[in-house]
Amino acid sequence: MEITEKAPAKINLGLDVISKRTDGYHELDMIMASVDLSDRITVRELPDSSDIKLQSNSSFVPLNKKNHVYKAAALIKKRFHIETGVAIYIDKKIPVAAGLAGGSSDAAATLRALNQLWQLGLSLAELAKLGEEIGSDVPYCVYGQTARVTGRGEHVKPITNTKKPWVILVKPAFGVSTPDIFRHVDLATITHPDIDTLEAAVVNADVDKVLQNLGNSLEDVTLDKHPLISKIKSHLTARGADAVLMSGSGPTVFALCHQEKKAHRICDSIKGFCNEVYLVRML
Numbered sequence: 001m002e003i004t005e006k007a008p009a010k011i012n013l014g015l016d017v018i019s020k021r022t023d024g025y026h027e028l029d030m031i032m033a034s035v036d037l038s039d040r041i042t043v044r045e046l047p048d049s050s051d052i053k054l055q056s057n058s059s060f061v062p063l064n065k066k067n068h069v070y071k072a073a074a075l076i077k078k079r080f081h082i083e084t085g086v087a088i089y090i091d092k093k094i095p096v097a098a099g100l101a102g103g104s105s106d107a108a109a110t111l112r113a114l115n116q117l118w119q120l121g122l123s124l125a126e127l128a129k130l131g132e133e134i135g136s137d138v139p140y141c142v143y144g145q146t147a148r149v150t151g152r153g154e155h156v157k158p159i160t161n162t163k164k165p166w167v168i169l170v171k172p173a174f175g176v177s178t179p180d181i182f183r184h185v186d187l188a189t190i191t192h193p194d195i196d197t198l199e200a201a202v203v204n205a206d207v208d209k210v211l212q213n214l215g216n217s218l219e220d221v222t223l224d225k226h227p228l229i230s231k232i233k234s235h236l237t238a239r240g241a242d243a244v245l246m247s248g249s250g251p252t253v254f255a256l257c258h259q260e261k262k263a264h265r266i267c268d269s270i271k272g273f274c275n276e277v278y279l280v281r282m283l
């Protein structure tokens with residue numbers, strides 16, 4: 001039997017860094033949403049082996065124990081005493097180290113797929129709990145729908161989101177290390193978006209209020225190191241995007257646009273500026 005699960009990229013509509021915890025992680029308050037730029041994870045049982053074998057169309061991801069997909073499969077095999085092996089194909093479309101949680105979403109899709117393959121009957125909440133052991137973004141990715149996310153990423157409260165704008169993703173030609181960005185956070189000076197107001201605006205489908213309250217505490221930190229991100233933001237704003245923000249720790253910038261024609265125009269205009277540009281819908 002073969003099972004395929006979609007692994008969509010995420011963006012952070014709001015990201016507030018509240019404090020530094022004693023375990024080295026930061027306490028966050030976020031509104032996260034998924035977009036239809038997706039990897040695909042296909043799992044197939046290997047009855048004559050107990051190995052986890054990875055293959056991918058991408059040369060940017062490790063095909064060994066360091067891959068989040070491997071970690072997810074190893075965790076589930078160990079926890080549920082599964083003896084048989086599994087072959088996993090990672091069809092990679094999401095740029096790597098981009099602030100789009102590609103690796104986390106792949107891990108989440110692997111958990112969902114193996115839950116079906118091995119008929120474990122686990123709920124999404126149980127899979128999200130397992131996901132915590134792999135990475136902070138994995139619990140959100142298990143649900144893959146707009147949510148308020150708190151703690152280090154382990155508390156996920158799905159919220160209703162009826163307005164689904166066009167999203168232009170612009171990924172500069174460099175990656176960003178998430179731990180490096182968090183290391184440079186100065187809690188005394190960072191900005192704090194109003195996540196309560198943003199959540200209420202999303203739930204009430206108040207588009208203007210959503211646009212006014214988007215914000216990311218990490219943006220200035222990454223911008224300081226990579227001025228190109230500011231240039232991309234200015235370009236998108238000048239072309240008439242409804243709102244523009246960096247996702248997660250970056251470097252991907254997303255622009256929201258509620259008019260399809262305008263979204264296509266902005267997307268075409270940024271293509272000469274950056275190689276990796278995607279026009280997608282919020283899920």
Ligand SMILES: C[C@@](CO)(OP(=O)(O)O)[C@H](O)COP(=O)(O)OP(=O)(O)OC[C@H]1O[C@@H](n2ccc(N)nc2=O)[C@H](O)[C@@H]1O
Pocket residue numbers: 012015024025026027028098099100101104134135136137138151152153178179182247248249250
């Ligand atoms: C910043 C965010 C926002 O969605 O996204 P990305 O930019 O990575 O996409 C996430 O919190 C990233 O989650 P994830 O990429 O899973 O992080 P992890 O592997 O758990 O942690 C990597 C490192 O980031 C820092 N980290 C991560 C999460 C958190 N709440 N506090 C932290 O300080 C820690 O230094 C940790 O060692």
Ligand SMILES: Nc1ncnc2c1ncn2[C@@H]1O[C@H](COP(=O)(O)OP(=O)(O)O)[C@@H](O)[C@H]1O
Pocket residue numbers: 060061062066067068069090095096097098099100101102103104106107176178248250
């Ligand atoms: N399946 C995977 N897809 C992408 N990156 C992965 C994967 N497994 C492990 N990684 C590693 O995780 C790191 C972060 O990748 P990614 O999840 O794409 O970043 P981000 O969280 O910034 O979007 C990279 O260094 C990459 O090598």
